[in-house]
Amino acid sequence: MSESSGSTLQLPSKTTALSNVNLLIVTDSTNNIQLITNSLHAADMKFTYDFRSIDLSLERLSQKQYSAILYDYFSDTNSKDIHSLREKIQWLCHLYPCIPLILITDPLGDKQAVDMIQLGVDGYILRRNISQLPDILEKTLFNFLSKQAIVTQQEDLIRQQHQKIEQLEREKQSWLKQTKTKQEYISHQNKRIEQLEQEKQSWLSNEKAKQEHISHLNHELRSPISSIVGFARMLKEQYYGSLNEKQLQYAAGILSSAEHLLALVKNYLDIVKIDAQKQKLELEKLSVGEICQAAMFIVKEKAQQKGLNFSLDLDKNIDFCTADSLRLKQVLINLLSNAIKFTDRGSITLQVRLKDQFLYFAVIDTGTGISAKNMTKLFKPFPQITSHHESTGLGLTLSRKLAQLHGGDIIVTSELGKGSCFTLSIPQYQ
Known part of the structure; x- marks a missing residue:
């Protein structure tokens, strides 16, 4: 090859x-x-x-x-x-x-x-x-331009294959002149065919392995991490006996790290699934108010622990929309969680507006804000962002891909030291 x-x-x-x-x-x-x-x-x-x-x-x-x-x-x-x-x-x-x-x-x-x-x-x-x-x-x-690049590379590969075929043909003709028996020629060609077949099978095996890797990644990664989360939670809750203060501290650390790793793996696998065009939306008629309340309820405790003002500002003329309930809630939770993570005092508001048949879910915080330099890195996986060093970027990357899957997008405005606003836009009805 x-x-x-x-x-x-x-x-x-x-x-x-x-x-x-x-x-x-x-x-x-x-x-x-x-x-x-x-x-x-x-x-x-x-x-x-x-x-x-x-x-x-x-x-x-x-x-x-x-x-x-x-x-x-x-x-x-x-x-x-x-x-x-x-x-x-x-x-x-x-x-x-x-x-x-x-x-x-x-x-x-x-x-x-x-x-x-x-x-x-x-x-x-x-x-x-x-x-x-x-x-x-x-x-x-x-x-x-990408398609043209692919076509150009394919043409180069075809040209190289033609050149190799011509080279093999020359080698064949040269070898035929030197061989004395037809059996030797057949034996040589059979070996060459066997070699090419082995290379072909090796390539097919590699492609199959890639697909199987993606298919089994879900089970192979999620299952053991889920077990760690479960065992760590039982230790922290002291189901099987009392722990001293240091042991409780370590159990809480294990649980926090395992939950973070599990969220990271889930986000990565969802991104892979979307990029492979295997993610399908389960569209249904939803109450916008209920989906917002459900997302806020999940992260409300974290906001209260930090003493943040947590509120919903929903226009009265907004009632229903068509979307994937699970995925829409997932995006809202991601945006709200990020806002809570990087806001030490002040408030977080989920503001919902309707304009030109599009719903705009704006998560507004009074947190640390984001510099202009880091704004361009926000939606890239694993960005090197100084002010957001705790963030892997997978949550925002996945959120934007899910928004685009709905026919919308996520945009961000921010000023360093004065807070940020992440706005999810989707069509009201699909």
């Missing part, structure tokens, strides 16, 4: 994806051009752009290279109009296969939206969510 077959894929960085961004905006509305460029300027994105009408865009572009095509389309319930859109999308994807295409439109309906993705649209955004265009553009460019 060639050495490159075991090499690590080098994906482009987000900095590379966002350098020299040159856009082609396809639209018949000059007003929408301003709307689109304003949303990109609002995100401090550096870019240049040209624009064309929808009809002119179907002609081949000049030699000028574009980073992406933004196709601004006004939807219509008329089926002929949708059919025309399909044809234009197909033609654009055919003419410019090496330029990612992002469709900006009003709601088309689920079926039409899926059709657009299947036709080759790389990004899709509703006009009412135009403020999210910078994120969509960033992800689309990064994903497109």
Whole structure:
């Protein structure tokens, strides 16, 4: 096997994806051009752009290279109009296969939206969510360049395999000239086939082992740690006899460390499951007030132990939402627990607001705050954050992934020494 077959894929960085961004905006509305460029300027994105009408865009572009095509389309319930859109999308994807295409439109309906993705649209955004265009553009460019990097590496691997096949063929021809009997040639080839088969089986075994490792990781890690937690709790509660003060201190330390390790393992396994696209949401109609109260009840005692003001500020016009009850509560508990951990005095408020069919759960604290330098590291696993040295980062990483799985996100604002605000946003109804 060639050495490159075991090499690590080098994906482009987000900095590379966002350098020299040159856009082609396809639209018949000059007003929408301003709307689109304003949303990109609002995100401090550096870019240049040209624009064309929808009809002119179907002609081949000049030699000028574009980073992406933004196709601004006004939807219509008329089926002929949708059919025309399909044809234009197909033609654009055919003419410019090496330029990612992002469709900006009003709601088309689920079926039409899926059709657009299947036709080759790389990004899709509703006009009412135009403020999210910078994120969509960033992800689309990064994903497109990543796919190109993967294709390039696969082509390199194929080329190397072809070269190796040619080399083997030359070796074969050379060896055939030197062998005197057909049996020797067959024996040599059989050994080579056996060697290749062993390499193939070794690769398959490694892949299977990776899958089995993830599958069994849950049981192999959680079970023993859960046992440690249980035994430590029994020692601390002195179920089987009295302990002296030092023994109680050690039992409490073991219990605290084991509970922290168990939470760390659970968060890591949940992240792996989401990244493997094996995590599914169990959506149901929920009372927003009840889910907030349930999350606050779990961490309320910790807040009271530190003497913190703990309150819920829920708008009266908010009643129900559609979400995964377990996962939504998990995110709220994570955000509330973090706030309690880094707030020594003052208050913690869970504020819930409704805007543009999105619910915003803001956890506001008067804690230590976060520096601008550390803000960029918050949602990365195991960040080196000086002011948050006790945090592994897995809780926030998992929380953001669960928020995005719901179609939302988590943003943070903070000032060092004056507290922080972590805001979870999700659609009110899925």
